[in-house]
Amino acid sequence: MKQTKKYGLIFFLPAFFVFCSDNRKSADYYFENKQTITEMRQLYEELYAHQPFSAGFSDKSFNYFVLEINTDTVRYIYNTENSWQQLYSAVVRFNYDTAKLKNLGEKMHAVKCLWLSKSYFYVDGERENVTFLSFRSVASNSKFVENKYFMLVFLPRPIATTFTIGRNRTGELVKIDSLVYFMIGSGFR
Numbered sequence: 001m002k003q004t005k006k007y008g009l010i011f012f013l014p015a016f017f018v019f020c021s022d023n024r025k026s027a028d029y030y031f032e033n034k035q036t037i038t039e040m041r042q043l044y045e046e047l048y049a050h051q052p053f054s055a056g057f058s059d060k061s062f063n064y065f066v067l068e069i070n071t072d073t074v075r076y077i078y079n080t081e082n083s084w085q086q087l088y089s090a091v092v093r094f095n096y097d098t099a100k101l102k103n104l105g106e107k108m109h110a111v112k113c114l115w116l117s118k119s120y121f122y123v124d125g126e127r128e129n130v131t132f133l134s135f136r137s138v139a140s141n142s143k144f145v146e147n148k149y150f151m152l153v154f155l156p157r158p159i160a161t162t163f164t165i166g167r168n169r170t171g172e173l174v175k176i177d178s179l180v181y182f183m184i185g186s187g188f189r
Contacts, residue, residue: 026150026174026182029135033111040107041131041154043100044116051094055104056115056134065105068117069094112136114149123159130155134185153181 030037047053054068064081069090078087091098108116115134120127134149158178173181 026152027176029150030152030176030180030182036107036111037113037133037152040104040111040113040116040133043104043107044131047096047100047104048118050096052118054115054117056108056113056117060114062109062112067091128155128157128159149185151183151185152176153183155179155181 044055052070054070056066058064058066058079058081064079065087066080067078067087067090069076069078076090078090080087091101104116107113113133113135116131117133118129118131120129122128131154132151134151136150153173156179173183176182
């Protein structure tokens, strides 16, 4: 019986340390970059109020900026890899504040934020709109495992219960701060 417990502990410990290191890595990232992330979110909220959009980088080397603009009927996606001119035309067309948008992109690049967007889910039957950012790929040594990304989720108000977000197939939220949670997602968008 003791031998079984010993082997169970040996198999449990690596999984425990992987989870703890992921949690700590996300918390460390948030606290190390808290001021920049707060400024970035404030800029995003101001720009989003003018016209809803998501922004990020289409590559892990942070060379190509992507802007996804949402209207009532159409979603426009502009990528600097394809055309800076099309992106600039869209910014002018939708009358975004170019200085704020440039500042947002620079802050995202500085903290290696891959994607910044809004989403929603339901808690106790009520819709919760959240802002999230993804910032880093989770290391995987297997070729057949899909990429996973660390995500920070910013809630508008504290929640009383822990839950799993099923609609995104992303997993359980882990609390970092009173309104900040982390999760590992299957995509950075």
